[in-house]
């Protein structure tokens with residue numbers, strides 16, 4: 001079984017600031033961490049590998065320092081890690097990012113063989129869009145199970161998975177054919193400690209590099225110029241005022257409420 005996990009290195013959200021003029025995040029000087037949802041994606045991938053056999057490959061798209069996030073995944077028991085890095089990706093929105101990652105993943109399929117299970121986090125804690133995983137799954141035309149909280153059954157012979165996901169109203173257990181794409185919740189599993197041999201292996205591991213030189217890329221789908229998303233304005237929402245407290249008898253409160261909402265009702269009618 002081959003499992004591919006998409007991981008993102010993100011700025012520690014507690015220390016991020018916004019450049020209000022450009023509408024972008026100020027990442028400089030902010031410590032980078034592995035997006036927390038991916039820690040759980042890698043944990044699950046390694047757990048499944050240990051139970052069913054196979055290998056776990058990791059990919060990230062980012063600058064050279066994103067290798068640190070990859071090493072963290074290797075120290076959790078992943079087998080191989082690829083860094084997709086090229087100047088032509090600069091300024092990519094989620095559409096261009098998912099395109100680049102799709103092409104990177106296709107290259108990994110060429111190099112490492114077909115993938116049975118694809119994992120991504122449910123969202124990145126900086127961009128927060130939750131669009132990249134579904135974007136990649138759509139390009140591969142794969143069944144997509146978002147907000148994964150449990151893999152109930154994995155049948156590699158009959159090529160299906162039964163999995164439980166969170167919904168707005170509760171939980172949903174569904175069956176899907178393999179290959180399948182998951183985006184995961186943190187409640188999927190409890191993180192284990194990296195055993196020493198994994199830590200040593202990760203420290204010595206070579207990160208494989210992917211770029212426009214070895215991945216066939218359509219430049220018309222990469223980077224800021226080909227990213228349709230535009231950030232028009234970035235701002236901190238105004239603090240909401242504390243609501244008024246009305247007192248008196250029930251009738252008093254009703255009449256005070258009616259007085260307060262009357263001006264708004266006039267505007268609507």
Ligand SMILES: Cc1cc2nc3c(=O)[nH]c(=O)nc-3n(C[C@H](O)[C@H](O)[C@H](O)COP(=O)(O)OP(=O)(O)OC[C@H]3O[C@@H](n4cnc5c(N)ncnc54)[C@H](O)[C@@H]3O)c2cc1C
Nearest residue numbers: 007061091093094097120121123124127128129130131132
């Ligand atoms: C106009 C515009 C310009 C931008 N310019 C830049 C820029 O110059 N530099 C920059 O760093 N960002 C830039 N961004 C942000 C960038 O587009 C997003 O960070 C990226 O597309 C991922 O989206 P997200 O953070 O919302 O992740 P989500 O969609 O919330 O992530 C979901 C999951 O997808 C996977 N994933 C997401 N991103 C990656 C990745 N890079 N590698 C591997 N897996 C991933 C992870 O598993 C993650 O948990 C820009 C965004 C816009 C709109």
